[in-house]
Amino acid sequence: MTTLPPTPGQTVGPFFHYGLEIERGNELVPPHTPDAVLLTGRVLDGNGDPLQDALVEIWQADAAGNVPRGRAMLRRPSYIGTHPVRREGTEFTGFGRSATTAEGEYSFWTVNPGAAADGSAPFFAVAVFARGLMNKLHTRIYLPEASDALAADALLSSLSGEERGSLVASRDERGNLHHDIHLQGEKETIFLAFN
Amino acid sequence: MSLSSQQEITDEIRARHAEYKAAVAAGAPEQTQPDIGFAPYRSSILRHPTKNLKLVDPETIELFSPTYGQRDVADVESDLTIQHAGEPLGERMVITGRILDGDGRPVRNQLVEVWQANAAGRYIHQRDQHPAPLDPNFTGAGRCITNDAGEYRFTTIKPGAYPWKNHHNAWRPAHIHFSIFGSAFTQRIVTQMYFPGDPLFPLDPIYNSIQDQKARDRLVATYDHDLTSPEWSLGYRWDIVLTGTQRTWSEPEGAEQ
Numbered sequence: 001m002t003t004l005p006p007t008p009g010q011t012v013g014p015f016f017h018y019g020l021e022i023e024r025g026n027e028l029v030p031p032h033t034p035d036a037v038l039l040t041g042r043v044l045d046g047n048g049d050p051l052q053d054a055l056v057e058i059w060q061a062d063a064a065g066n067v068p069r070g071r072a073m074l075r076r077p078s079y080i081g082t083h084p085v086r087r088e089g090t091e092f093t094g095f096g097r098s099a100t101t102a103e104g105e106y107s108f109w110t111v112n113p114g115a116a117a118d119g120s121a122p123f124f125a126v127a128v129f130a131r132g133l134m135n136k137l138h139t140r141i142y143l144p145e146a147s148d149a150l151a152a153d154a155l156l157s158s159l160s161g162e163e164r165g166s167l168v169a170s171r172d173e174r175g176n177l178h179h180d181i182h183l184q185g186e187k188e189t190i191f192l193a194f195n
Numbered sequence: 196m197s198l199s200s201q202q203e204i205t206d207e208i209r210a211r212h213a214e215y216k217a218a219v220a221a222g223a224p225e226q227t228q229p230d231i232g233f234a235p236y237r238s239s240i241l242r243h244p245t246k247n248l249k250l251v252d253p254e255t256i257e258l259f260s261p262t263y264g265q266r267d268v269a270d271v272e273s274d275l276t277i278q279h280a281g282e283p284l285g286e287r288m289v290i291t292g293r294i295l296d297g298d299g300r301p302v303r304n305q306l307v308e309v310w311q312a313n314a315a316g317r318y319i320h321q322r323d324q325h326p327a328p329l330d331p332n333f334t335g336a337g338r339c340i341t342n343d344a345g346e347y348r349f350t351t352i353k354p355g356a357y358p359w360k361n362h363h364n365a366w367r368p369a370h371i372h373f374s375i376f377g378s379a380f381t382q383r384i385v386t387q388m389y390f391p392g393d394p395l396f397p398l399d400p401i402y403n404s405i406q407d408q409k410a411r412d413r414l415v416a417t418y419d420h421d422l423t424s425p426e427w428s429l430g431y432r433w434d435i436v437l438t439g440t441q442r443t444w445s446e447p448e449g450a451e452q
Contacts, residue, residue, distance in 0.1 A: 004297050006438045007413050008228050008405045010387040011236075013372060015320035019310025019336045020374055046241035053322075059256060059380045067259045074267050074306075074338075095261035116255035125257045127383050132238030134229040134404045136385055137248075138257075155251050183242050193248035194257070194381040194439070 009135035014053050016129070017099055022074060026098035028060075028110035035063065035111050038176040039141070039169070042104040043128065046184030050104020054130035056181070058096045058108055058141070061122065065114030068094030112143055121149035121156070123167075128181060128191075138192040141179050142168045159190060166190050199237075199362040201398060207235040208403045215406040226407045235400035237361050253381050260376050260383075263306045265340050273339040275311075275351040283333035285314025285352030287428040290416065293345045294375060294435045296382070301345025302437060308374040309349055310336045316355030316369075325357050350428065356395060368395040368402060375435060382437040389415045390431070 012020075029036045043054040062068050070091030098106040113122040124141040142150060150156055156164050166189045169179040182189045211233065219225055231243040276283055294302040312318045312335065315327040319334055337349050354369050370387040377383065389402065396402055396411075405411045413436075422430020 004295060004299055004436045005227050005410070005413070006297065007384065007386060007435045008410050009384050010229065010372075010404075010414065011239075011401060012374075012385045013387075015318040015323055016310065016372065016385075018318075018320055018334065019308055019372060046245075049241075051242070057383070059259075059261060061256050067256055069262055071262055071264060071267055074263075093261060094256075113256075120255075123256075125380050127380070129385050130242055132236070132240075132242035134231045134233060134236065134239055134243065134401075136383060137244065138381065138383075154254075155249070159249075184245055188244055188246055190246070190249050191244050193250050194253045195250060 011131060011134050012055055012129035014131040016053075016055060020055060020097065021099060022097055026096050026106070026108045028058075028093065028096045028108060031109045036109050037112055038107060038109055039124070039179065040105060040107040040176070041169075041179040041181060043100050043106065043130065043181045044104065044183065044185075048185060051100055051130050051132075051183075052102050052104060054100040054104070054106070054128060054133075056098050056100070056106040057127040057129075058110070058124045059127075060094050060110065060113040060124045061116055062092050062094060063111045063114050065116050065122070068092050070094070115146070115149065119149055119152065121146050121153040126181075128183075130183070133183065137183075138194070139181065139189055140167055140192070141177075143177070144168050144171050155192075163190050198360070201362060201364055204235050204362045204365070204400055205398060208397075208400060211235070212403070212406055219407075225409070226405070227410050229404040230406055231404075233400065233404035236404055237400075239404070253379065257380050260305070260378050260380050263304055263340050263376070265304065265342075267306070268338045268340055272337055273347075273349050275309075275333065275335060275337045275349065277350075278334055279332040281332040283313065283330050283352050285330075285333075285354075287350070287352055289348065289350050289422050289424075289428055289430045290371070290388070290433060291346060291348040291422060291430070292416075292433040292435060294341050294347065294377075294437065295345060296377065296437050296440050298440050300440075301341070301343070302375075302377055302382075303341055303343050303345055305341050305376045305378065306338065306374075307341060307347040308336075308338050309351075309371050311351065311371040312354040312357050312369075314352050314355050316357035318357075327355070327357070353390070353429075356393075361400060366395055366398070368393040368399050373435070375437070377437040379439070382439060384435075384437060386435075387414060388433050391415055391418055
């Protein structure tokens with residue numbers, strides 16, 4: 001039973017980069033390695049214009065479907081200067097952070113998350129922050145392949161076809177994933193609140 | 196598009212708050228979070244979902260959080276006044292508090308990140324065009340890991356108020372940005388801490404996007420004389436409560452070997 005009222009969120013504002021950026025924070029695995037997958041997409045507003053000041057975080061199972069327990073990556077951008085470089089080994093941490101570019105694009109080098117259980121649909125847990133966005137938004141990015149699992153998924157099966165599409169990535173011929181996040185508009189992404 | 200005046204923004208804020216109060220008086224639930232479609236904050240207009248959030252049970256990965264340990268950040272990162280060759284200008288102060296879940300249990304070994312303007316109200320960020328001086332001895336970014344009591348602690352200087360372009364002659368109350376991880380990813384929060392008695396509170400659409408006064412009060416730190424150091428620094432206390440409860444509470448998250 002929850003008793004204490006929660007602290008409210010506030011917008012991340014326009015100046016978060018030097019506070020939150022982590023050097024190569026969007027590389028959960030080294031780029032272009034054999035199992036590496038590039039997950040990219042844009043964050044778009046209600047006019048379909050890209051956001052240049054959004055921050056996307058992913059948190060995911062490893063390729064075998066296990067919850068990573070490797071220490072999260074914390075290396076600082078070099079302009080912070082005096083901080084020692086820190087990263088605990090090469091263990092998969094499952095966490096990544098990507099600020100959008102001038103074109104509104106986020107990107108992650110990672111691996112396909114595995115299914116947490118037999119028959120369950122693998123997905124990336126996603127948090128979105130932006131200037132102009134008063135509070136964090138949670139969503140999911142599902143892998144497109146496991147069609148039976150996607151059909152059986154508790155969340156996806158509760159949505160219309162179009163809504164479902166806003167949560168499932170597309171895969172190109174090179175194996176990379178693409179997924180736009182629409183904060184508003186006709187293609188508005190389904191965002192989540194948790195019980 | 197011409198900018199609204201402060202009076203127009205203030206009137207919009209008051210009207211929205213009056214509507215909210217009437218709704219609560221008529222039996223609507225009290226809000227604990229900001230209204231994401233709060234039009235007095237102009238940038239929010241095209242940047243918030245208009246559909247209701249979809250209520251789901253968190254699954255697997257969402258019930259866990261990235262793992263951190265006490266050694267993952269350097270001690271120097273929690274003291275924003277010693278990151279350069281000299282001392283930054285401004286009121287030196289300590290900010291400390293506990294991070295708790297909804298049941299009052301401490302959130303241990305989790306990452307707290309802060310960033311802020313300098314004493315003149317200028318961010319080091321290259322997009323900040325406020326013509327106030329940069330401080331060569333102040334970056335304004337810090338990190339720490341909560342201890343076993345769920346406590347964080349930063350030493351810094353008090354940030355200045357700064358102008359922005361939401362409306363004509365818009366000024367943000369002094370604030371420090373906080374980013375916090377809970378023990379579940381669903382508890383992730385980014386927010387802002389304010390200072391008590393700021394005269395800019397009634398004018399600010401970001402602070403006032405939280406329509407409930409009690410909820411707004413939860414973002415305001417308390418001056419605490421017991422946290423001060425004679426001839427050295429002032430002190431503020433600010434506790435943070437994350438949404439919901441933790442997956443377990445006996446499991447040591449990211450404990451040191």
